[in-house]
């Protein structure tokens with residue numbers, strides 16, 4: 198616990214009275230399930246990302262599953278995905294019966310390595326799933342040059358940009374997650390976006406199970422209007438959320454810059470959404486324990502890498518990230534008092550890392 202005995206949680210949703218009003222209004226309207234609010238949420242997010250359309254779902258994992266189905270992927274198809282990411286990606290790939298081909302991340306940073314992806318390319322590779330980890334855009338131009346459909350996973354990156362374009366505006370398919378503590382929330386929820394009418398129609402069709410004369414395998418992946426009302430209200434505040442996240446990030450960087458740690462790097466042609474503020478330390482487990490003991494809840498941002506689930510070896514950069522990456526609390530609802538406490542404690546505890554060998558120099562971009 199910190200000096201005043203309170204815990205600063207690693208993440209927390211940001212809900213204001215407008216959000217509550219929006220949901221309450223739907224609850225009294227008689228239309229709770231998928232309806233007009235869902236349609237508007239799809240339109241508004243598609244507009245923001247410059248996409249033809251969106252298909253809202255009950256989770257990001259569902260959106261990814263529908264995306265793989267809409268691309269017609271299944272048994273015998275290979276799909277590239279990074280090891281250092283959310284295990285939801287592996288689940289979706291396996292759910293359609295495709296073969297996961299796990300790729301290491303870049304030597305510096307946390308995103309899928311385009312060079313490694315090229316090395317693993319075969320005729321059977323039919324898609325690449327690209328999460329923009331922690332809010333930083335992956336190397337999209339290079340990945341696009343591989344000539345395979347790209348699925349941008351914007352679960353952590355809504356509001357980030359890549360070479361002047363919003364992340365999520367580039368891949369054949371984009372998926373988003375609106376889990377409680379993502380960039381914007383609907384409690385649980387997700388969306389698939391695309392410019393292809395065929396993909397949008399297939400995904401919309403597969404989201405629901407009823408009203409067909411045949412009964413091939415289907416499921417129910419629909420979002421409710423209560424969730425979409427919250428999503429619309431949150432979307433209005435996305436610019437303010439981003440401003441707050443970026444302001445906090447630059448203050449953290451200012452306060453921590455002379456410590457023996459690696460700070461988050463931002464490539465010159467990207468705008469980081471700062472979903473997470475991830476520092477590199479010698480031993481993230483040890484430093485995390487110390488910060489937790491002092492009331493700052495820090496986490497390894499990836500619980501277990503994908504290659505470990507598959508019992509594969511040879512992912513040195515993912516292993517490096519697992520050993521060194523530590524996510525410290527950064528979200529719009531942090532109070533100024535919490536920020537002050539957090540930076541004070543972090544500066545003290547991270548200074549103690551000096552008695553340990555310094556990490557490779559900070560990232561060069």
Ligand SMILES: *Cc1c(COP(=O)(O)O)cnc(C)c1O
Nearest residue numbers: 256257258283285328352374376
């Ligand atoms: C959260 C997350 C998902 C899964 O989204 P859910 O809404 O929890 O199903 C997928 N990919 C990434 C990178 C995530 O952070």
